[in-house]
Amino acid sequence: xxxxxxxxxxxxxxxxxxxxxxxxxxxxxxxxxxxxxxxxxxxxxxxxxxxxxxxxxxxxxxxxxxxxxxxxxxxxxxxxxxxxxxxxxxxxxxxxxxxxxxxxxxxxxxxxxxxxxxxxxxxxxxxxxxxxxxxxxxxxxxxxxxxxxxxxxxxxxxxxxxxxxxxxxxxxxxxxxxxxxxxxxxxxxxxxxxxxxxxxxxxxxxxxxxxxxxxxxxxxxxxxxxxxxxxxxxxxxxxxxxxxxxxxxxxxxxxxxxxxxxxxxxxxxxxx
Amino acid sequence: xxxxxxxxxxxxxxxxxxxxxxxxxxxxxxxxxxxxxxxxxxxxxxxxxxxxxxxxxxxxxxxxxxxxxxxxxxxxxxxxxxxxxxxxxxxxxxxxxxxxxxxxxxxxxxxxxxxxxxxxxxxxxxxxxxxxxxxxxxxxxxxxxxxxxxxxxxxx
Numbered sequence: 001x002x003x004x005x006x007x008x009x010x011x012x013x014x015x016x017x018x019x020x021x022x023x024x025x026x027x028x029x030x031x032x033x034x035x036x037x038x039x040x041x042x043x044x045x046x047x048x049x050x051x052x053x054x055x056x057x058x059x060x061x062x063x064x065x066x067x068x069x070x071x072x073x074x075x076x077x078x079x080x081x082x083x084x085x086x087x088x089x090x091x092x093x094x095x096x097x098x099x100x101x102x103x104x105x106x107x108x109x110x111x112x113x114x115x116x117x118x119x120x121x122x123x124x125x126x127x128x129x130x131x132x133x134x135x136x137x138x139x140x141x142x143x144x145x146x147x148x149x150x151x152x153x154x155x156x157x158x159x160x161x162x163x164x165x166x167x168x169x170x171x172x173x174x175x176x177x178x179x180x181x182x183x184x185x186x187x188x189x190x191x192x193x194x195x196x197x198x199x200x201x202x203x204x205x206x207x208x209x210x211x212x213x214x215x216x217x218x219x220x221x222x223x224x225x226x227x228x229x230x231x232x233x234x235x236x237x238x239x240x241x242x243x244x245x246x247x248x249x250x251x252x253x254x255x256x257x258x259x260x261x262x263x264x265x266x267x268x269x270x271x272x
Numbered sequence: 273x274x275x276x277x278x279x280x281x282x283x284x285x286x287x288x289x290x291x292x293x294x295x296x297x298x299x300x301x302x303x304x305x306x307x308x309x310x311x312x313x314x315x316x317x318x319x320x321x322x323x324x325x326x327x328x329x330x331x332x333x334x335x336x337x338x339x340x341x342x343x344x345x346x347x348x349x350x351x352x353x354x355x356x357x358x359x360x361x362x363x364x365x366x367x368x369x370x371x372x373x374x375x376x377x378x379x380x381x382x383x384x385x386x387x388x389x390x391x392x393x394x395x396x397x398x399x400x401x402x403x404x405x406x407x408x409x410x411x412x413x414x415x416x417x418x419x420x421x422x423x424x425x426x427x428x
Binding site for chain 1: 294
């Protein structure tokens, strides 16, 4: 029984290790310092980005203002959906927000959707090619989620300074939320508020995807006896269906909060 | 579960992807959507205009038809009038011709009668002279009785 538990733990442990290159621990194969690179995360991120780019290019090249084809129709409905969100939430206009939002939405959605690929399939194929560790869901890597969140954070700071001016942005730190008599408190509060934006963005997505993947692994572990197979299939199916909701929702939330944060950066200072 | 340099890679990927999507999908597609919206709006406006114009054309056509009908009626009336006139003229000229022919015939008849009378007169004179010769058993010189004979002729 203990041997079995050990195997399960090992199984999960094994599945949680990235394909690491660079500054990696030779024993655990985990990243040892910052200068390690998770090749699998990058490769799947690129593949999905490439898919988006290819579809964008294919659709963008044969655009018609007449009756759209099937693919154009699908893309158009997504674009219109994002456009509506941006229009509803974002004050004023900025030509970057739309592309930014739709890229986040689709890319995060696709990276999340890697979760729906059977958990052992791609690592199995990887092992055939001599790849010992493979984690297929890029959004279960903090590198991806923080990469996105920090990109958004950089834009937040950039637009804060661009719209409000350096002094205006500084004033926001000094006089919000409690007015001019509590400046030290204000600085701490606003700093926390600002830093919380990227951290919450990144950790929310990471946490949801990580937990989702973990549950898929636990379901995969149910196959210790033949009579568990129906339960396993049923549970896996139910969780996958539920997960479709989660991956879409998380992608949508990431996009929505990006728009909201950038909208706040574009709004001149006012009472909270 | 550390944050690694993967982060930098993903940030770069993200930046390039945003640029690409903006360049090849978002920009052209939103432009196409706007254009389609405009096209549809234009189409609707054109349809409305066309409907309006059709209404106008229908009115104009009805007016034209009314006018044409009126003109046709006028022309028919005129033609009938003219026909009547022509018939009247023809009747008139026929009557005049008839009268003329009648007059000419009458004149000729009179002339013939006069000529016959003259002839008869001449014969009556010669008869009378012959009668008188028989009665007198001598020749009568018509010249000598010129005046008497003229009176006689006038009396017949």
